[in-house]
Amino acid sequence: MSKPVSKPVNKPARKLAAAALLMGAATAHAQKYEGLADTPQMGWNSWNKFACDISEQLIRDTADAMVKNGMRDAGYTYLNIDDCWHGQRDANGNIQADPERFPSGIKALADYVHARGLKLGIYSDAGAKTCGGRPGSRGYEYQDARTYAAWGVDYLKYDWCETKGLNSEGAYTTMRDALRAAGRPILFSICEWGDTKPWDWARDVGHSWRTTGDITACWDCELSHGSWSSFGVLKIMDKTAALRKYAGPGHWNDMDMLEVGNGLTPDEERAHFSIWAMMASPLISGNDLRSMSPTTLKILTNRDVIAINQDKLGVQAxxxxxxxxxxxxxxxxxxxxxxxxxxxxxxxxxxxxxxxxxxxxxxxxxxxxxxxxxxxxxxxxxxxxxxxxxxxxxxxxxxxxxxxxxxxxxx
The missing domain is CATH 2.60.40.1180 (Golgi alpha-mannosidase II)
Structure with a gap:
């Protein structure tokens, strides 16, 4: 039998994989960065409103809006790009931004966001592909973490699509160790939808973990998508209520992004925001900050309600x-x-x-x-x-x- 011949394009990836194994062994006892989420993180995320319809112009405009409308000064720190920012990997396996959507690259975008007193978040997945079909981080954890650090990223939301055969605790611990080895403090947001009870194992792995499937903009509903469901405000509240003993400074039950401004009534929006504040969930807005109503803005920037969420005691209601x-x-x-x-x-x-x-x-x-x-x-x-x-x-x-x-x- 002849010896299989490796394609040249795979050699760098093979070397990087070996290096990652060595780095993994060296950082087996690595810890997440402390001090990044002593109170629940606050910010904005692109997914609820825009899904894959994102671009660097949207992120720049949103950063400007957060400064102009007072959200930054109210405590919203992170501006997070969700799925579909990815292009392809280059010949050395380095992930690239989509050249049409993000022609200036993520580093330039991070610089723009930082110049406005905000922090930039990005998204990846523990599987080979993201939920939107873009390249995931499976097998590239250390390489991707170094790339994010070099770009100036401050936050990583890490999803759980295309993960057949993976152990969730192991996969998320690998990325935690990779982030630590990359040397830049990056808040690590675990997003495996509560399927493997992350509250039992993730306190020392990530800064927050999702407790349920995705939120949807309704009061008390469950929408089935076949193999998974999305949930309304009350369904998520009820599913998270029993997990209160696991929440505290640096390790939060994440009830998903806010749907304030995405079609709920004003009464529902106030109640939704109040519940997330009382439950010590991260406050990550998910609406279009460039065109929201004065009522929505007033809800999102109510400093007295935010103060309840950001209370340093860190007890879930x-x-x-x-x-x-x-x-x-x-x-x-x-x-x-x-x-x-x-x-x-x-x-x-x-x-x-x-x-x-x-x-x-x-x-x-x-x-x-x-x-x-x-x-x-x-x-x-x-x-x-x-x-x-x-x-x-x-x-x-x-x-x-x-x-x-x-x-x-x-x-």
Whole structure:
């Protein structure tokens, strides 16, 4: 039998693969970069609104919009390019940007974004191909990580399509180690849709992990696509509620990008944003920032609600009470106060009088509690601006699919 002859184009790839194995052994005990997500990351992502219809001009325009409309100053730091930015790999296996969509290249785009006080995120996949059919990072993890570092990338969303035969913990750990070896602090966002329970293994691997399949712009629905489903706001909230003990500074339950500005009603948008804030999920907007309504912008830049999400204690909210379509969620805060959310899941207006003393504020996971029989807290309502204290019952009127969000301050 004659010896198989390797094609010359494969030699560099083979050498790089061998080098990657050596680097992998050397970094077997590598750790993710700390300090990049002490509070849930905030930013924008292209997928929800634009899917594969992206370009460098869109990213530049979005960066300019984030500065002009105040989103950057409200805390939105990352500008993330999702799937379909890829061109082909060159003869040495280096990934290239699509020359028609991104003619200036990713490095020039990163420089543009950085000059505006923002950070650039990019997307890849643990499989051979991305969900959009572009080249994935399987077998090229260390090479791609070095490329991203050289380009000045600050964030990597890493997907899970075309991964037959791969172990998720192993695949994501390989990319974590590759990012560490590349030497540039890059926030690592794990996106395997909760299929292999990443909350059990990903705390030391990534900075956040998706808890469900993709979000879609509806209140309480599930849309089947055959082998997978996308979910509305309440479905994702309910699926993530039981995972609260896994969330905390540097390791967050990611409930997917926001659909604020993509077709929900204003009441639904406020409730959606409030839920993500209370649940300590990353706040990654997914709408067109260049043309959103003043109402949508006001929701996304509500600094009081954002402050609940960015609280340094980092506790995911607890569903304290549920009575039919009415729910009460509570979240202890670093200053001794509490975030409180009243939510109407249903189709009818709810009129409710809340007796603060009937529902003590207590969380057995974080070990925070407040006895409202002994202490009176001042409260401020974060959407309408009302105020009061817990010595008196609270009158709650909730339209369908709406929420009331309060911040309680300790005496």
């Amino acid at each position: 607890l569903r304290r009470m549920a009575q039919g379509d009415l729910e009460m969620w509570i979240k202890p805060l670093a200053d001794g106060g509490w975030g409180v959310l009243f939510l109407n899941r249903g189709e009818r207006t709810i009129d409710y009088r809340h007796d603060w003393q009937k529902y003590p504020l207590a969380d057995d996971i974080s070990k925070h509690e407040a006895d409202l029989k002994k202490k009176t807290f001042r409260w401020s309502e974060l959407w309408q601006g009302r105020g009061g204290d817990t010595s008196k019952a609270l009158d709650v009127k909730l339209a369908p699919h709406s929420a009331m969000m309060l911040r309680l301050k300790a005496p």
